[in-house]
Amino acid sequence: MTRVVLILFIMAVIAAVVLGAALVFRASRARKPVLEEPREILKRRYAAGEIDEDEYLRRMSGLSQDW
Structure with missing residues (x-):
């Protein structure tokens, strides 16, 4: 049971890191004026x-x- 919880926790952390990186990348592109x-x-x-x-x-x- 503890292995399942640990695996789910690790997967949640990885998902949060990937989502955070995607949001930071998207925000940095949006701020650059053309x-x-x-x-x-x-x-x-x-x-x-x-x-x-x-x-x-x-x-x-x-x-x-x-000039």
Whole structure:
């Protein structure tokens, strides 16, 4: 009887460690912000129709300049 309890306890500890590690890994991935490059943002906004071609070209040329 004590062997069964010991085996169940060990299995519970292993399950808790695996579950805890999975939750920590998932939480660490969720916290990392995805940083978009300015050019990619402009391409997406132009493709979505948020800005017109003139605005797109003006802003792209501004990003190409070294300040």
